[in-house]
Amino acid sequence: MKKILFLLAITVSVAACKNETAKTSNDPQYEGEFIYVADGAVLKGDTFIYGITLDEMATELQEKVAPIKKDDYDMVPVIVKGTLANKTEGTEGWDEVLTITEIVSVSDTPSEADIKLVDKKEADSSN
Template sequence: MKKLVFIAIAVLTIASCKNNETKVNEDLVTTANSNLAVYKGEFIYTADAAVLKGKDFIYGVAIDEKMHELADKVAPVKKDDYDMVPVVVTGTLANKPEGTEGWDEILTIIDIVQVSKTPAKADVKIEDKKAKAKQTK
């Protein structure tokens, strides 16, 4: 009888425990003490725009002093102008101003946490048929 009571108490205790695990998006983690968030993605800056692309988001980046600082840190890593470089930044996200062109959401970088030492692998690789033909001769 004591075994049955002990087993019942154990089962009830285990069943009543709340599972405190929370699923965290790898690309976006909100910091505990502020309204800032940490964004992990691939950064590219061209003359026309700056973009941060994560696994499930693409944000335009506000072109300001911090963005230029990030572009300067990314420049030595890039092999060509269109390479994207993995970065981790903190920032704030806002909707684009009405009547302006560009991405729906704009990320304003507050701090640069990390810049990768190698560019990201290209999602699509474009081959030059003429160059390929020369290699096979």
Template sequence: MPKIFVFFGLFFLLFGCAGSAEDEIKGDFIYIADAAVIKGEDFIYGVEIDSMGMQLAKEAEPFKKGDFDMVSVVITGSLHEKEANAEGWDTIVKINKIIAVGPANAEENTAQ
């Protein structure tokens, strides 16, 4: 009988946090007025504007030369679909941790 409790205990310990997975996301970030986006090689995600979204916008500001410049970022976050009838991108990222912020590729920010 105690073996079954140990088995279930280990099972829940190993697989109990499966729903809280975070993705590491690398891309170019832009924040304008009340909208933010992270664009990667094969994705574009809207960014949830909460305290972490605003913190990323603040950390990105020194790397921008113009209002529409993008900034390279590495974050961890969780992805979810936008609410029904809401405007914006279909997939939204909720930022959990800001790992790195730096200047974007020079070619991407030359259009003025």
């Protein structure tokens, strides 16, 4: 009897694992630096800057990026899939808006800053 229950438990476990399929989208993939601030989010690539639709996926990406950032304005390299659309007429923001459908990867480190601003008081005290 114990053998039958054991085999049944293994069969159920294997069947449950097979039913779990990875959620993937067929949407185009975008690679860039992601930043999320209180009133918006942006994905900046080498040749584009897209506003991000503030929805559950943007919040999920922000939660994944937050522990990696050293300060509020750090940008973190990410790869996402999504749909691109023009902004709606009469609204503020970037001309093109990306709605994220899948988070492919998030870097372990923030991007290097193009320009680093240093407080004059801090610079004077370190010299």
